[in-house]
Amino acid sequence: EIVMTQSPATLSVSPGERATLSCRASQSVSINLAWYQQKPGQAPRLLIYGASTRATGIPARFSGSGSGTEFTLTISSLQSEDFAVYYCQQYNNWPPWTFGQGTKVEV
Amino acid sequence: EVQLLESGGGLVQPGGSLRLSCAASGFTFARFVMSWVRQAPGKGLEWVSSISESGGDTYYTDSVKGRFTISRDNSKNTVYLQVNSLRAEDTAEYYCAKGGFVVRGVIISPTPFDFWGQGTLVTVSS
Secondary structure, three states, X not given: OOOEEEEOOXXXXXXXXXXXXXXXXXXXXXXOEEEEEEOOOOOXXXXXXXXXXXXOOOOOOEEEEEEOXXXXXXXXXXXXXXXXXXXXXXXXXXXXXXXXXXXXXXX | OXXXXXXXXXXXXXXXXXXXXXXXXXXXHHHOOEEEEEEOOOOXXXXXXXXXXXXXXXXXXXXXXXXXXXXXXXXXXXEEEEEOOOOHHHOEEEEEEEEEEEEEOOXXXXXXXXXXXXXXXXXXXX
């Protein structure tokens, strides 16, 4: 099983600032890495897939990078609606499909 | 517009059973793998089970093998999760999600979970 590790657990930022979230895989997942956003009381929403491709309707301020075992999600200028929990997920080696433990982005 | 609507959750005693349903619309259901992902209160996301387009192949996380059964009815655009022998640690919001992998001929390609339902809550307690 591939273990996904996200850092930091909590990221405190101000609106308008840049946020950088990290995700590490215990072994290579190529670029089969997705990022999801989850707001309180809501289902997760796909943001990024293929490590760097934005899903339909996702604003350009969200960008993903990386390959192999090291990945980054960057939010270039945080908006109020971006405060949420973000999960990375590998879908390269399955089953199981595995998620990181999440990074909470807060003010 | 893709929509996934879960139902069937509720309060159940340890050892009990439930049948979760997920009704899909807005896409050609029979062409896509479907999955269930759960989230315990205040915790992260955990993949539970997936089923191939035809229903011929099923996958489970180790902790639910032998207790949970995933199935689908392509004529009703619905995927099910029969959950038996429930334990307190199964308490979670259960999400239906589209995706996991795609088969094109002999090529199997991995895919993310691109659409999610709103979830159905399963609470296991006496």
